[in-house]
Amino acid sequence: MAVWALGINHTTAPLDLRGRFAFALDQIAPTLQGLRQSLCSTGAHPGIETAIISTCNRTEIYCAAHQPAMDHTLGWLAQSGGVSPALLRSHSYTLEDSLVARHAFRVASGLDSMVLGEAQILGQMKDAVRAAETAGALGSTLNQLFQRSFAVAKEVRTSTEIGAHSISMAAAAVRLAGQLFEDLSETKILFVGAGEMIELCATHFAAKNPKAIAIANRTLERGEKLAARFGGEVMRLADLPERLHEFDAVISCTASSLPIIGLGAVERALKKRRHRPMFMVDLAVPRDIEPEVKALGDVYLYTVDDLATVVQTAQANRQAAVAQAEAIIDAGVQSFMHWMDLRSPTGTLGAGGGVVPLIQQLNAQTDEWRALEIARAKKLLAKGEDVDAVLEALSRGITQKMLHGTLAELRAGDAEMRAQTAQTVSRLFLRSQSKTPNNGL
Structure with missing residues (x-):
């Protein structure tokens, strides 16, 4: 494989x-x-x-x-x-x-x-x-x-x-926000999405006791559960463009295939904020926030890649x-x-060869022998043969089939090959005995 x-x-x-x-x-x-x-x-x-x-x-x-x-x-x-x-x-x-x-x-x-x-x-x-x-x-x-x-x-x-x-992405976001705002307790924070990453970020930011927390999510039910944990409010994504200006920090991480916060919406928000700075973190892949937003003078936008230098501390x-x-x-x-x-049937991944396929073949072979001997025993019993005699023949037939190939190998080849075969057979079949079998069998 x-x-x-x-x-x-x-x-x-x-x-x-x-x-x-x-x-x-x-x-x-x-x-x-x-x-x-x-x-x-x-x-x-x-x-x-x-x-x-x-x-x-x-x-x-x-x-x-x-x-x-x-x-x-x-x-x-x-x-x-x-x-x-x-x-x-x-x-x-x-x-x-x-x-x-x-x-x-x-x-x-x-x-x-x-x-x-x-x-x-x-x-x-x-x-x-x-x-x-x-x-x-x-x-x-x-x-x-x-x-x-x-x-x-x-x-x-x-x-x-x-x-x-380790420093998590959420902790790194808090650290960067702290460098922009002197007191995070005076900030209003918007989280876009309600998945695991947003939950982690909200947990870290909530520890700083911000003035307000809001959750914007496509489905209100999931957003409400998360907002309730942090004493925040919930809003629909559709309301985000009109309310974006209310927030000092925006952390977004959704599964949207297209950006949900566009350049125009951020420009309008900055105008309403009279160009007070906004801190934005886009943790989504693909992006939630249009990359052109980063060029705006009053926006500090960080992506997952931008956080790399922050999280790689304490190496x-x-x-x-x-x-x-x-x-x-x-x-x-x-x-x-x-x-x-x-x-592996060919042992291509190692020197040992394919052991599992060999085990499967051995099991299949012994099952076939057992089935043949049981069928033969049932016929003898149906004819009225003595039970003890039938059981004796059954056990002898199975053991003879199992040992036939081994005995043939012990008798074949030169003396050196017979000696090697004898050692293998002794290890496999005579584990409780100290003596090796006679090489002349």
């Missing part, structure tokens, strides 16, 4: 390009179906396994099949984002076999995140795996890969201090934890590849 992955993230692709390949959670199932149909159409990848992880910082495709199809996967993703394969290739990374496992384990453990050691990515990966399972796209190989990723991430989290010094304090985490990941990769090797 071949395993491969294709991805783009915050280190390889700019924000606007990542936005072209962002998939909301409810888009994952149909997207996976399209990918599988595309790969299966070639006839070379029946029963392919697929999963897609899509966050504000990354979009990654994981696949498993009998043969790799990296170029086809890249071509499909490029087409889905409306870019050329060459452009996507220049901003993406491709991984196979053990490198896929290592990458997945590092992502789950927070080692590949913009915020080193952050835990949110683990929940996002679990959501992606559930979506793939629901779509029927996840088989035993990818399921094993991700379950081991979660186990490794848990061990990293509990055995190291990888997250002890020195985390290096020892990173080394410990990498050691845990190394062990996890070796364990996964051993599992893959056992399942």
Whole structure:
């Protein structure tokens, strides 16, 4: 079985390009179906396994099949984002076999995140795996890969201090806002969206006791629940342009495919505010706020990429934890590849060969022998033969069938080969005896 992955993230692709390949959670199932149909159409990848992880910082495709199809996967993703394969290739990374496992384990453990050691990515990966399972796209190989990723991430989290010094995106936003406003308790803050990231940001800002908090969301019910937690008000997205001027800080993170805060709306808000500054954070991918807004003189707009320098502090304090985490990941990769090797019929992933297929063949062979002897015994019993005699013949028939090939090998070949065979047979069949069988059998 071949395993491969294709991805783009915050280190390889700019924000606007990542936005072209962002998939909301409810888009994952149909997207996976399209990918599988595309790969299966070639006839070379029946029963392919697929999963897609899509966050504000990354979009990654994981696949498993009998043969790799990296170029086809890249071509499909490029087409889905409306870019050329060459452009996507220049901003993406491709991984196979053990490198896929290592990458997945590092992502789950927070080692590949913009915020080193952050835990949110683990929940996002679990959501992606559930979506793939629901779509029927996840088989035993990818399921094993991700379950081991979660186990490794848990061990990293509990055995190291990888997250002890991390600065979250939400905390970074508060820190930047504090640099613009002398007293955050005098500010009015608007949160656009009601997802997990907005909830985290609202929690951090609420700790600063702002003058007012408002939640703007497409569905009022979800917005009301979040607003109630922080003693804030809720508004519809449709009312946002007319009320934008009321707020000193705007933090937005929705799943919209198009910007929901345009340049014109911000210009009108600034005019009503008599050009008092506005602090804006766009954590969405694709963007929620039109990029041209950043050029306005009284707006301080930050995107997820702009926060990178803020969240990458205290790196020195985390290096020892990173080394410990990498050691845990190394062990996890070796364990996964051993599992893959056992399942490989040709042993291409390791020197051991395909053990699982051999076990399956042995079980099938012994089941066939057992069925033959039982059928023979039933015929003898039907003829009125003595039960003890039939049982004796049954047991003798099974043991003779099982030992026939072994005894033939012991009698064949030269003395050296017979001696090697005898040692193997003794280890397999005579574990409770100290003496080796007679080589002359």
